[in-house]
Every structure is written in C-alpha cells, then in structure tokens.
Amino acid sequence: MTTTTDEQHQMITDILLRLLKNAETDQEDIRNATSKMNDIRSQIISETGMCVDKKIRLVFSEQMVAFDRVREQLSVASNETRKMTRGLFLKTVILSCLITALITLTLGFFFIPSLQTIESRRAELAFLNNQITKHNISLNSCDGRVCVKIDEKASKYEKGYRILSGH
Structure with a gap:
C-alpha cells in the first residue's frame, strides 16, 4: 500500500505540476491577451478620435460655407434696402414739394384778390x-x-x- 500511496502522491504531484504549468501558460496567455486588447483599444481610440476630428472639421466647414452664404445674402438685402430707402426718400421729398406748391397755389387762389x-x-x-x-x-x-x-x-x-x- 505504501507503493500505491506513493504512486498516488506522485500522480497528484504530477497533476498539480501540470496544473501549475497550465496556470502559468494561462497566465501568460491572459497577459498577452490583455496587452493585445490594450493595443486594440488604443488603436480604436486613435482611429475614432481621427474620425470624430474629421467629422467635426467637415461639419464646421459646411457651417462656415452656409454662414458665408447667409452673410452674402444679408449684404445683398442690405444694399437693396439702402437703394429702396434712398428712392423712397427722394419720392417723399418730391411729393412734399408738390403738396407744398399745391397748398400755396390753393391758398393764393382763395386769399389773394383778383x-x-x-x-x-x-x-x-x-x-x-x-x-x-x-x-x-x-x-x-x-x-x-x-x-x-x-x-x-x-x-x-x-x-x-x-x-x-x-x-
């Protein structure tokens, strides 16, 4: 029985050694997998950041183009408004002069004797x-x-x- 017990101890020891070796291998595999995951994570963050940066630049560029179009339209509208205001002012002055002349002639007709x-x-x-x-x-x-x-x-x-x- 002692042989069997020694054999059993030997077997258990062998099993434990194999388990220990497997655990070390597994631990090394886990370290390698973790390192690979960190590399992939860094690469994803870097590429995502570049994509987001490109998208932000693209959207900003589109917004600037739209802003420039609006600014041009406002400038055109402002110039048109100035022209219309000048024309309206001149028409108002001319109309005021005509009304004044008409009132003067009317008053003259009624108050100046023949x-x-x-x-x-x-x-x-x-x-x-x-x-x-x-x-x-x-x-x-x-x-x-x-x-x-x-x-x-x-x-x-x-x-x-x-x-x-x-x-």
Missing part, C-alpha cells in the same frame, strides 16, 4: 382820398381806430350818418 377786385379797391381808395382832400377832412386815430370830429349841433340822418365838424 385783378378786378384790386382795381375796384384802388378806385374806391382814390375816391376816398379825393373826398378827404376836397372837403378838408381831418382823420385821426382814437384807440387804434380811425376817427373824425363830428358837428354835435347838426341834425342826425338815417343809418347813423352825421355831419363832420367845419362843413
């Missing part, structure tokens, strides 16, 4: 000047109004007429 009225008033003025000179009438200003001396002893006529003093 040539016939002017001639009639000149004739009336000449008649009154002739009467004042002919009858030696003395006109004066009383409280900002024209006044003459009246003969208080003379009789009164219809419609408020009275005889001037000295006649």
Whole structure:
C-alpha cells in the first residue's frame, strides 16, 4: 500500500505540476491577451478620435460655407434696402414739394384778390382820398381806430350818418 500511496502522491504531484504549468501558460496567455486588447483599444481610440476630428472639421466647414452664404445674402438685402430707402426718400421729398406748391397755389387762389377786385379797391381808395382832400377832412386815430370830429349841433340822418365838424 505504501507503493500505491506513493504512486498516488506522485500522480497528484504530477497533476498539480501540470496544473501549475497550465496556470502559468494561462497566465501568460491572459497577459498577452490583455496587452493585445490594450493595443486594440488604443488603436480604436486613435482611429475614432481621427474620425470624430474629421467629422467635426467637415461639419464646421459646411457651417462656415452656409454662414458665408447667409452673410452674402444679408449684404445683398442690405444694399437693396439702402437703394429702396434712398428712392423712397427722394419720392417723399418730391411729393412734399408738390403738396407744398399745391397748398400755396390753393391758398393764393382763395386769399389773394383778383385783378378786378384790386382795381375796384384802388378806385374806391382814390375816391376816398379825393373826398378827404376836397372837403378838408381831418382823420385821426382814437384807440387804434380811425376817427373824425363830428358837428354835435347838426341834425342826425338815417343809418347813423352825421355831419363832420367845419362843413
């Protein structure tokens, strides 16, 4: 029995040694696999980073092109607005001048007397000047109004007429 026990111990020892060798091999395989995984991970991160960087640059470039197009359109719209504003300003000035001229002519038509009225008033003025000179009438200003001396002893006529003093 001792042989069998020694043989069994030997067998167990052999098994344990094989297990130990297998464990060392497995541990080395695990280290190699971990190292390979880390290499692959680094490569994926690097390539992903480059792809993301390229994509970001592409999107940024597209956005800059779109921004430039919008800026050009705004510039064109701004120039058109300036032209329209200038045209509108000139039209407003011209229209204002025409309206002013029309108002002036209308007011002149209603408030400036006609040539016939002017001639009639000149004739009336000449008649009154002739009467004042002919009858030696003395006109004066009383409280900002024209006044003459009246003969208080003379009789009164219809419609408020009275005889001037000295006649």
